[in-house]
Amino acid sequence: MDDAQNVNLPTIAMLGAGSMGRAILSGLLAPHVHAAGIRVTNRSEARAAELSGTPGVTTYATEKKPDANRLAVDGAQLVIVAVKPAMVRDLLAEIVDSLAPGTIVVSVAAGVTTATMESLLPDTISVVRAMPNTPAVVGKAVTGISAGSHTEEDDLALVRTLFETVGEVVEVPESQLDALSTISGSGPAYVFLLIEALTQAAVEKGFTPEQAATLVNGTFLGASELLVSSDEDPAELRRRVTSPNGTTERAIAVLADADLPALFTRATDAALARARELAAG
Ligand SMILES: NC(=O)C1=CN([C@@H]2O[C@H](COP(=O)(O)OP(=O)(O)OC[C@H]3O[C@@H](n4cnc5c(N)ncnc54)[C@H](OP(=O)(O)O)[C@@H]3O)[C@@H](O)[C@H]2O)C=CC1
Numbered sequence: 001m002d003d004a005q006n007v008n009l010p011t012i013a014m015l016g017a018g019s020m021g022r023a024i025l026s027g028l029l030a031p032h033v034h035a036a037g038i039r040v041t042n043r044s045e046a047r048a049a050e051l052s053g054t055p056g057v058t059t060y061a062t063e064k065k066p067d068a069n070r071l072a073v074d075g076a077q078l079v080i081v082a083v084k085p086a087m088v089r090d091l092l093a094e095i096v097d098s099l100a101p102g103t104i105v106v107s108v109a110a111g112v113t114t115a116t117m118e119s120l121l122p123d124t125i126s127v128v129r130a131m132p133n134t135p136a137v138v139g140k141a142v143t144g145i146s147a148g149s150h151t152e153e154d155d156l157a158l159v160r161t162l163f164e165t166v167g168e169v170v171e172v173p174e175s176q177l178d179a180l181s182t183i184s185g186s187g188p189a190y191v192f193l194l195i196e197a198l199t200q201a202a203v204e205k206g207f208t209p210e211q212a213a214t215l216v217n218g219t220f221l222g223a224s225e226l227l228v229s230s231d232e233d234p235a236e237l238r239r240r241v242t243s244p245n246g247t248t249e250r251a252i253a254v255l256a257d258a259d260l261p262a263l264f265t266r267a268t269d270a271a272l273a274r275a276r277e278l279a280a281g
């Protein structure tokens with residue numbers, strides 16, 4: 001039985017119905033979540049049409065209705081910006097005159113700072129940044145949120161409630177949000193890359209792709225659940241798999257040679273540098 005507490009949200013406009021917009025929408029459509037209204041816009045009609053008929057959701061495509069974004073934000077108390085970072089500035093310029101004072105604009109765009117967004121909006125608008133991740137689709141997101149300079153406590157609390165519909169929320173100062181993005185925002189991609197690599201190794205050892213998927217996916221799921229349900233840290237859990245002078249020890253020695261910590265430092269540094277480029281526009 002779903003014992004989730006009822007969550008009430010005001011009228012929401014979601015601008016951009018791509019991977020992230022839809023992932024967030026999945027939380028808003030949960031049975032215990034009651035939004036006063038949900039408007040979703042997208043550029044192409046094809047993608048918007050996939051959502052038409054979703055109960056409680058009004059969809060608009062800018063390709064068909066050029067003023068779709070302005071229509072969607074008119075009367076909305078919470079506006080979620082889920083377009084590509086390069087489009088955020090133009091989108092805000094497009095909607096600025098349709099935003100009522102007191103509206104909360106929450107952007108999930110990587111890199112684009114609250115200062116940049118605030119410079120395009122009146123001071124009566126509360127700008128918040130959020131960095132969710134795609135496990136939102138299954139209610140297992142980790143989302144970082146950061147307040148802008150006009151954000152009241154209640155505004156941030158509402159944004160927290162919004163993202164709690166898709167998982168856990170961590171509040172951080174905006175100076176840490178891009179770093180958070182390199183860990184949990186991009187993180188699912190790192191995990192999927194590891195899964196792809198181990199699956200390939202399994203297939204090379206003669207397992208069918210289906211068998212390989214069962215072995216690898218089950219191992220990632222089982223190890224994750226073991227980790228979150230255990231009091232032990234991952235290093236101890238790893239030691240428990242690694243019998244002295246056994247088979248795992250040999251495999252771990254090979255992986256240690258690759259210096260994974262240094263590799264992840266380089267990878268996350270590269271992601272951080274890209275966030276800074278996106279911030280510059
Ligand atoms: N994907 C992820 O894991 C994460 C993404 N983000 C952020 O989310 C944002 C969206 O990323 P993602 O969902 O991956 O990208 P997508 O390209 O999948 O989604 C962007 C969507 O915006 C639509 N769009 C483009 N222009 C407009 C417009 N003017 N008005 C309304 N809709 C428009 C696009 O429509 P069409 O395709 O029809 O052109 C597309 O569906 C980015 O800023 C990204 O930084 C943040 C955290 C994680």
Ligand SMILES: O=C(O)[C@@H]1CCC=N1
Nearest residue numbers: 109110181185186187
């Ligand atoms: O790749 C990106 O730019 C976005 C931000 C974090 C995850 N996806």
